[in-house]
Amino acid sequence: MPFGLCNALGTFQRCMMEIFHDMIEQTMVVFMDDFLVFGNSFSTCLTNLEKMLKRCEDTKLALNWGKSHFMVKEGIVLGHKISKKGIEVDKAKIKVISKLSHPTTVKGIRSFLGHAGFYRRFIKDFSKISRPMTHLLEKNSPFIFSNECIQAFRTLKEKLTEALILIAPNWDQPFELMCDASDYAVGAVLGQRVEKHFRPIHYASKTMNQAETNYTTTEKEMLAV
Numbered sequence: 001m002p003f004g005l006c007n008a009l010g011t012f013q014r015c016m017m018e019i020f021h022d023m024i025e026q027t028m029v030v031f032m033d034d035f036l037v038f039g040n041s042f043s044t045c046l047t048n049l050e051k052m053l054k055r056c057e058d059t060k061l062a063l064n065w066g067k068s069h070f071m072v073k074e075g076i077v078l079g080h081k082i083s084k085k086g087i088e089v090d091k092a093k094i095k096v097i098s099k100l101s102h103p104t105t106v107k108g109i110r111s112f113l114g115h116a117g118f119y120r121r122f123i124k125d126f127s128k129i130s131r132p133m134t135h136l137l138e139k140n141s142p143f144i145f146s147n148e149c150i151q152a153f154r155t156l157k158e159k160l161t162e163a164l165i166l167i168a169p170n171w172d173q174p175f176e177l178m179c180d181a182s183d184y185a186v187g188a189v190l191g192q193r194v195e196k197h198f199r200p201i202h203y204a205s206k207t208m209n210q211a212e213t214n215y216t217t218t219e220k221e222m223l224a225v
Helices: 008-019 042-058 091-098 106-117 126-137 147-161 217-224
Strands: 028-031 034-037 074-077 080-083 086-089 176-181 185-194 197-207
Touching (some): 086 091, 091 147
Antiparallel strands (some): 028 034, 074 080
């Protein structure tokens, strides 16, 4: 697949989905040219790996040996650390974000929120916390990076540094969804019980538009759902 074509990425992904259609989400995950083979035990993982490699051989797919890692207990996948403990942020990326000084332009705010927002699933009330900064992105809003904005900036960096470990969903167990609403934002957390303790799977939040801010408390929490 040549580089530069507007449909190259989508076409490549569809090809990979077609080649590994019977393995995806059963024994492996495919995202473009990144393959992740998994198993509940060493022997199962080895069997799944052998099956994947045989499919690559049959379809003449070439793998980059230097970028391949076999039978590891943890690794970085698409910017996240995956291990038996769950899903974590990539500490190397967080270290870069933690050293950033506060933005001085609208472009700087967009850049920071873009980087921090990549891990928003780890942060409770991300939209509520970032509201002072997102307000500066609104049309005709004067750019004044106030103390409130500085506090929001620092809080987001702290939340990323202290981000919880999320668990992967267990489809055989019940889910729990908890919602909350403030005057201008709604939030929710999806999780499951592990040994009677609630463990988060995903945090979600969004700011409300002008019409939504007029909703009753019950309507706001239903909006979160």
